Amino acid sequence: MMRHWPIFFLTGLLSACGGGGGGGGGSSAPTQICTELNTPQSFTSVPLSAAPSSQPNSAPVTVEAYPTYGNGNFNIPYVTLQVCNGTHCVTVDHVIVDTGSYGLRVRADFPGISTLGLPSINNGSTAPIAECSQFLSGYAWGGVYSATVKIAGEATASPIPIQLTNDPNFPNPPASCTSSGSNIGGLNGLGGNGLLGIGVLIHDTGPYYACSTNGQNGPLNTPLNAILTNPIVSFASDNNGSILVMPSLANYPQGELTASGTLYFGINTQSNNTLNSTYSILPTPATGGNATFFSATLNGQAGPYPASFLDSGSNELFIPPLQPPGTYPLNSNGDYVPQSLQTVSGTATSLSVATDTAPLSFSLLDVTAGVNAGNTAFYDMGTTNSATAGSLDLGMPYFYGHSIVNGINGAQIQFNSTTYTGPFYAIH
Amino acid sequence: MPYRYRWTVVLVGAIVTGTTHATLGGLERDVSHEGQPIAFAAATVHPLPAVPQGVHQQTILNLRSITLTEYSANGTVFAILWSGPTMPDYRSLLGTYFPSYQQVIQTQPLSPGHYRAPVAIHQPNLVLHASGHMGAYQGSMYDPSAVPTGLSITSLGIEP
Structure with missing residues (x-):
């Protein structure tokens, strides 16, 4: 369900900011103006059946020091997946398994990602959409692109929107994006090369922004095809959920150097x-x-x-x-x-x-x-x-x-x- | 005692005063600019307690679908309780208190995982908490020096 707000109300509230903020993208492109959009937060639930599958559905999960030891790099579960355009894929290692968010985020400077030439998702015909992913004391800013995601033997049946964080194709994040805290969109901030959001919900919550050099940023509501979604629901099979299985560490109260587990896709499939x-x-x-x-x-x-x-x-x-x-x-x-x-x-x-x-x-x-x-x-x-x-x-x-x-x-x-x-x- | 809505003030304020934002320390009458006034529904985790005499409470739904309950006394907002699917724009919500927040947050080490740890800030003029995860965040903020004499902030459901 979308809410419809009186126009006078919307225009008084939307933040329109170019540059400023600091941290994120930082490009030499012409100054773009990014406008915060109104993102719907309520959606009709669609049944996801437990249809039997024989697709390889398990991905190894590792907890280990990455990119380096120290500085809080602990208890972060990693998987490897592939991000693809129509013909080519880039294998991205050390993507964080996150059952507390929704949608795939990959750092834009991961080697090979830029060569895929992923199509941006636009608001109206010309204004590319960026997201400001919000965490409790940090944000990740970057463009929304269309990509096919593959992991284990599973693949999205069609391209889905993903976010590339610290994206050089966008201006620095607007002030309304940066106010929660630090830019965590890079390797050290994230503690990995991406974030695979596969929690119990489907839709990401934004906020999303439309950006252009002329300030003509299209409709005020975030288009549905730009909202990041839990990649699992777009799999052709095993698309109703996941099971994360990790070994007991009960014999190691002072921790283990590493731990290995398995992420299974599908429930009762x-x-x-x-x-x-x-x-x-x-x-x-x-x-x-x-x-x-x-x-x-x-x-x-x-x-x-x-x-x-x-x-x-x-x-x-x-x-x-x-x-x-x-x-x-x-x-x-x-x-x-x-x-x-x-x-x-x-x-x-x-x-x-x-x-x-x-x-x-x-x-x-x-x-x-x-x-x-x-x-x-x-x-x-x-x-x-x-x-x-x-x-x-x-x-x-x-x-x-x-x-x-x-x-x-x-x-x-x-x-x-x-x-x-x-x-x-x-x-x- | 159920709180009463002050519809007249809310609606007139929305039309007349343009682009100011309700903030901590801001004017109660500007609260409506932060979003659409709503009755505080059962959609929140904690039922709101009764408000003592002299304290006004307004609940609004802002553009990010965040439910904000703002407490004011003598026309000035001294505390805000919020919950919603994403984080609020602290710059807008904290107003003149924002630099205090920013100063604390930016001196914390940037370690992986830290950005999703619950936030607790205790400054002389700002106490702020935030917890939850993407899709389900909640938090509170208040100015201890602006709380009406004799009022327990915890009686409003706000964490000291």
């Missing part, structure tokens, strides 16, 4: 991605303030935490302050630093189907020694989250020793003789 009764399923709202959230309680803590989620792109456990502080001490950065392993247990409850619950358990430890040793995979690394938000952000540390299922909005599966429709998580 093949023998290797079928949910048995050892999984707990957590349907989640698709829209509104509760989208992607479940509620959590933790034994011995006040709670509940109604804005909780799983996110492979969060490289720590982000947990509101736990009581008592003597058991869960924090350092000056707000990191949990108990000197002996502390395990916290609780329950996750679906916000859509109150009878669907999953047991939760995570551990916290001062892992300074492991970080100093150059380890990159930690199951017990955590830091504080805001208390009032009521949010457990169960990041990558939670994924070790688990199979985490992301059922995409509209995914339809049978689970324990019941039909479930995405979005949902399932945890084993």
